[in-house]
Amino acid sequence: MRVLYGVQATGNGHISRARALGKYLQAEGVTVDFLFSGRPADQFFDMQQFGDYQVKTGLSFVTEHGHINYLKTALRAKPLELWRDIRQLDCSAYDLVLTDFEPITAWAARLQNKRSVAFGHQYAFLHQIPQSHASLLSRSIFRFFAPGQQQIGLHWHHFNQPILPPIVDLEPATNTADPHKVLVYLPFEDQQQVIQWLMPLTQYQFYLYGPGLSSGQLGHIQCAAPCVEQFKHDLHHCSAVLSNAGFELVSEALQLQKRILVKALQGQMEQQSNALALTQLQLGQSTETLNTEVIQHWLTSTVQHNKVQYPNVAKVLAQWIRQGACPAGLQQLQLW
Structure with a gap:
């Protein structure tokens, strides 16, 4: 099985998920080619795991002093380059396209009628979960930025919705907390x-x-x-x-x-x-x-907070993908 895996690289969280899922996909015998967008190529680090990956401009946002600068974000966007990258990306060699909120792979798969699975935290916002400052624009971004034939949301709680727990990239290690x-x-x-x-x-x-x-x-x-x-x-x-x-x-x-x-x-x-x-x-x-x-x-503060323990979602998803990524199979997963 050969998979094209698109990763939104504006922040490091999507890349961290790709590290976790990528290892289990490899263990399942799946051949994976990675494409990253949203960050200049010279700003990536510790990327040896991903082999000969591609980097595209994609879409990102500009921040200043803890706020998004929407004007600079719009001025730096390159929609023509984005459209060209989508049209030129050939998905024909792949059995499946995965996208972690990455628009080039998502839209290339849609235009070429290639099977696609979109997963990540952003897709949880397509369901009834706690939301702050929601708007028509934000809802449209979550729905259309990087769509997939199947869309899998991840969150810290299910909120009685079809949402999976987080994918965490944590190797077994001693968790010894120094209080200072x-x-x-x-x-x-x-x-x-x-x-x-x-x-x-x-x-x-x-x-x-x-x-x-x-x-x-x-x-x-x-x-x-x-x-x-x-x-x-x-x-x-x-x-x-x-x-x-x-x-x-x-x-x-x-x-x-x-x-x-x-x-x-x-x-x-x-x-x-x-x-x-x-x-x-x-x-x-x-x-x-x-x-x-x-x-x-x-x-x-002496405030006590609730504790959680999440299952190995990356391993389960990798097995599900290797078995064909059947929608019915995903619905049967018991991860909470």
Whole structure:
């Protein structure tokens, strides 16, 4: 079986899911070719697992200081290039096209009448789940940005809807939590501002990952550019995670039973809805504003949150795909 797998690469969460599912697809004997879009080729890192992958421009958004800049997003879009990439992508050699909210593979499969499965967190928003700042535009994006013949949503809870648990890319490892170690990943914030927020909290050791950061020690703050292996190590050994409200990192933190505080990317309906769901499910905390006082209050809080343990969704999906990705077979999966 040969599969074309499209991955939206604007953030690292989709890539993390591809790492998890890709390993199990390979174990099932499935040949997978990867296509990534939404990020310049020179901004990818630790991609050896994906072999000779393709990179396309696709569509992305521009952020500034924790907010989406819609004007710059529109000005930097390249719709003609997107349309050309969709028309030129040949799906004829593949038995199935998978898309994790990646538009080029999704629309190429649709135009060529190729079997396709779309899966990811965004497809959960096609169902009745907690949503914040929903609009006709956001609903249209979730429905038409990267459609598939089958669409599988992922979320932290099923909300009595046909939704699967998260796919988490976590290898077996000792989950030993240092009560003073805090992982910080706020890629949409000004990293120097983040450092200023953390600087007075000297009773904690912060492990800060972010774009543009160089590896180095600033007292009790360890800075590093995004990477995979060391990031996963620090995630296992921290006691708390401070991040934006992206889906995948929060899913991994929940699986490891870490304390969580999120600040949603303002103007991004998905992240704002994630923050709402996280608090409604009593799995973590959210804030609209970050500063030293907010972070300190969270770290010293004694609020207890619900715990979750998710099954190996990547393994089950890989087996389902290898068996033909039958819709009836998916409905029979008991994952909650």
